[in-house]
Amino acid sequence: MGASMKKLLVTAALLACATGVAGAADLPVKAAPAPAPEVYNWTGVYVGGGLGYVWEDYTGNFVNPPPGSWEINQAVALAFAKAGAQYQFGGNFVLGVEGQFAAIIGNNSAIDNVGLNMTGGFANNISSVGGRAGFVCCWGRLMPFVSGGYATTRVDNVFNLPSGQFESARTNHDGAYVGGGFDWYAMPHVLFTIEYRHYEFDSQNATPTNGSTGAPVPADSWTIKPKADTVTVGLAWLFDWGGPVVAKY
Secondary structure (H helix, E strand, O other), X not given: OOHHHHHHHHHHHHHHHHHHHHHHHHOOOXXXXXXXXXXXXOOEEEEEEEEEEEEEEEEEEEOOOOOOEEEEEEEXXXXXXXXXXXXXXXXXXXXXXXXXXXXXXXXXXXXXXXXXXXXXXXXXXXXXXXXXXXXXXXXXXXXXXXXXXXXXXEEEEEEEOOOOXXXXXXXEEXXXXXXXXXXXXXXXXXXXXXXXXXXXXXXXXXXXXXXXXOOEOHHHOEEEEEEEXXXXXXXXEEEEOOOOOOOOO
């Protein structure tokens, strides 16, 4: 191959490379795809707890004469633990069940209308199990909800008698609650909750026992009917499951 032929081939190759580079420079540049919006999956099981206040109110009446009655109405602190499961469907709707145990911190006192000093109140706990229905909004991070179900509590009463002795009784009460609140998806798996509940319990008769002898005193039997309102704040860890939830916000 002659020198002139080699020069011709080299020149042709250089021209082809230059043409390819120029053509590539003229091609439109594709924009990077926009990041997908973050999806919050509310389906799963959760455990948590927190603190709050209970405004407890209950009325009592002696069954036998002399007639006497009393009412306790006072706010005390509470601590609670809870566990539940919920399912998100239709994009924005959430249904679930939840169990809760609330420990009451503190006692109350009152004077009945025959001059006996009485102490007591909700003793140690309110237990409940019920359902929740919520609607996810605000870019998938906020869920207003309503709640309701079964509840039970225990009441301890102690009467300090003028003789220096005392009589006491314990009653267990079944009832129900209704309420509502907000769940906030604070960070992955972490839910922050504010909830209000109103509790109504049934009326029960109590026959006290003498604090010194332990003997029952039927003549001093009384009837107790409790109710309560609570406001609580807490955190829960959500163990979510399933695939992404398709929702429009």
